[in-house]
Amino acid sequence: MxxxxxxxxxxxxxxxxxxxxxxxxxxxxxxxxxxxxxxxxxxxxxxxxxxxxxxxxxxxxxxxxxxxxxxxxxxxxxxxxxxxxxxxxxxxxxxxxxxxxxxxxxxxxxxxxxxxxxxxxxxxxxxxxxxxxxxxxxxxxxxxxxxxxxxxxxxxxVPETIGIVLDGRCTGAAEAKDCALEYVRRLGMDGATYRALEFIGEGTSALSMDSRLTLANMAVETGAKAGMMYADATTRAYLAAYGRDIAVQRPENPGYVQELTIDCTDLVPLITPPHRVDRAVPVERYESTPLDQVFVGTCTNGRFEDLLRFGRIVKDKRVKARTIVVPASRPVLERCIETGVLSWIVGAGCSVGVPGCGPCLGAHMGVLGEGETALSTANRNFKNRMGVGAEYYLASPATAAASALAGAIAVPEVP
Amino acid sequence: MIEKGRAVCLGADIDTDCIIAGRYLRTRDRSVWASHVFEDLDPALASRLAGAVIVAGKNFGCGSSREQAPVALKEAGVVAVVAPSFARIFFRNAINVGLPVIEADGVSCADGEAIAFSLDEHWIEVGGRRIPVHPLSPRMQEILAAGGLVALWRQRQ
Missing domain, CATH: 3.30.499.10 (Aconitase, domain 3)
Structure with a gap:
């Protein structure tokens, strides 16, 4: 080809x-x-x-x-x-x-x-x-x-493509979600309209499939038609667990219409305040903002790796904000049961919902009331989406965990 | 063919949640969407959309893939939407349901001002000024001319 x-x-x-x-x-x-x-x-x-x-x-x-x-x-x-x-x-x-x-x-x-x-x-x-x-x-x-x-x-x-080069690896408390909020901030809500994104570089290769899915998920928040990564050994190993045998794809530095480099080693945990998805700032800027609800889940951050990270932080502690955790699928829920992660989450006082989209789109199972403030691991913070007259912030599962424990927005500790 | 309407001016980055909120989606009754269109932006707006040409800022229709957004606008009587750029799913949805969407730079006008446009000749006219617009691809022109994707499918069967 x-x-x-x-x-x-x-x-x-x-x-x-x-x-x-x-x-x-x-x-x-x-x-x-x-x-x-x-x-x-x-x-x-x-x-x-x-x-x-x-x-x-x-x-x-x-x-x-x-x-x-x-x-x-x-x-x-x-x-x-x-x-x-x-x-x-x-x-x-x-x-x-x-x-x-x-x-x-x-x-x-x-x-x-x-x-x-x-x-x-x-x-x-x-x-x-x-x-x-x-x-x-x-x-x-x-x-x-x-x-x-x-x-x-x-x-x-066929779209033109913007190359997103991830340099270095996330260190400290930053994770794939922070990287996602960062590229959305840098590109803006229409920075990639009609275009595709290709994620390349050492930082991309270092990511697990769960993390790659988080990154690709938010491509549409920049207007992009697609957000793509080359299948490599990590992809191959992930799909092999489902009995699928695949060939890897090799990136060969195609001509991108634009390149954006993100140094992952510099990333700190980010938070995107209401009501625009392209306004991420370091979490500490909003530290101590009281929260009525914390929601962990969605197609952005409801996977096993996300719930594991969240669970490790809240384990043997007690959440102060009401907290809803919704696994992205039944297999994710089953894995949380098998590994004990679910008991950490439930033991910390969180409610666990039926695998699905949950309250992300403001339809049921955790709709916010007027004047309420929430932190969500979802991908969108449009006005009134999770509840009329409510305000909600977007952040990572680690930030959600630290904030749930504090009952207010909090910076996660370095694991 | 020349079409006409009155301008309703909106800002940039109007998202689909704002066009029709998620809480109104669980129905097949299109009049529900028409009566709640733009409710979270301005509850009075829905009643002003009959015969309207929406003139919006960039990235109109960003967010979800909900087709109820262009359907709500069409049902409320919107004649066309003009913007410098559209979110691509909304753009494609609008064409598929037969709502004209027009990409044009530099359109400035006041609410209520008369607007004329021609999809075949690729222009829009406002305040005595004729502005060229980006033409639709031949495929999209064909879908729109048929009145939408379902109508085109039926024509072909």
Missing amino acids: RSSHRQRGLGRLPTLAETILGGAAGSYVDREVDHAFAHDGTGVLAREAWREMGEPPLPAPERCSILFDHIAPANTGTTATLQAELRAFSRTCGMHFSEIGEGICHQLMSEGRVLPGDVVVGADSHTCTMGAFGAFATGVGATEMAAIWSSGSTWFK
């Missing part, structure tokens, strides 16, 4: 996005998709569009999924009815279906389903998370999803 690009006169090596989509930046391509999924929120409209299209048969139902995570379990009779219709729809079409409590769509797709080189579309903006595997993964809307389910393919404009 790379040499053929050269022959076609690209004049430089192709980016990961160009390689996977099979075209030069700026060109339009039609691509079959390897995975096309929606959740209980976007699935309702996707099913509506599919019905308006005349209920066409799905050419590849095994590539299509509906995964319940947004309001799971249902909060009202209306939601329950809409969910029942979606269940029946997925059965009729022969799609993969994932029931309430199985977990967040992006986490489930990351548990051995998405492979390097795949083209992944999800009716959810954080579908970019899957770029951590060296896949091209991007969010689409509900009508588009109905058309993709019905045709097996869609069109893409």
Whole structure:
């Protein structure tokens, strides 16, 4: 693929996005998709569009999924009815279906389903998370999803790519989330609109898959179409545990439209105050701000590594703010049980929710009241998102743990 | 074809939570979205959108993939949205549901001012000034001309 690009006169090596989509930046391509999924929120409209299209048969139902995570379990009779219709729809079409409590769509797709080189579309903006595997993964809307389910393919404009070079490794109390908040701050909320991000450098290679997923997850907060990393030995070992054998992808310094270097060794724990996602500052700037609620979970930070880090800090102590912990999936919850991490978390006085999105989108299971202040490990702090008239800060699981114990925003100690 | 509307001016980085809040998504009743559109920004705005051309700052529609955002605008009577840039999922969603979105730099106007635009000829006119706009790709023009992706699919069957 790379040499053929050269022959076609690209004049430089192709980016990961160009390689996977099979075209030069700026060109339009039609691509079959390897995975096309929606959740209980976007699935309702996707099913509506599919019905308006005349209920066409799905050419590849095994590539299509509906995964319940947004309001799971249902909060009202209306939601329950809409969910029942979606269940029946997925059965009729022969799609993969994932029931309430199985977990967040992006986490489930990351548990051995998405492979390097795949083209992944999800009716959810954080579908970019899957770029951590060296896949091209991007969010689409509900009508588009109905058309993709019905045709097996869609069109893409091949994006230009911004290279994010992570130098050095996180030391001290900083972690992948702090790095994510930092690149979002540096790029801004539309700094990568219509473009893809490629994470490279020693700091990227040093990251675990859980951490890479955190980094890729927030790509959309800069407007990016995708946030990608090359599959390497770490990716290979992670997927081998799910019985998947993959070849690694080798970065070859393609021509980036822009490069951004972040020195991870300099990073300190960061916090993003309400209501813009690109305003991260050192946590100490907001130290001692009283908190009503702490929420740990989501497609950004609800993985085992996150809960382990949180659990180690709160173990044998008692939280002062009400604290909700929601594992990203049932396997994450099971691992927390097996390793004892769950007992540390529950023992510290935290509430544990059903694997799923939890209160992130302000729909149920931890909605904030007017005038309340919270700290969340999620990816968005838009006004009123977690509750009308509430304020919430974004930070890492370690910062969430230190803050939960203090009942106020606190800087995590160096582990 | 020339289309017309009255300007409703908004700021930059208008997110989809702000266009239609998550608490109103669990329904199939489109009128619910139309009546609560922009509620967290300005509760009075929804009633002013019939025949409106929204003129916004950069990065309009950032955030979630919820298609209810462009559907809410369309149901409320919005004729088109004009901005220097859009979040890409919103942009694609708008085209797919048949809501014209127009990328243009340097459009300045006051609330209520008359706006005319032509999607085929790639311009927008406000205050006697005609401003060129970024043309849509041929594929997007085709979807929009059909009235959206579902309509295009049905035409082709």
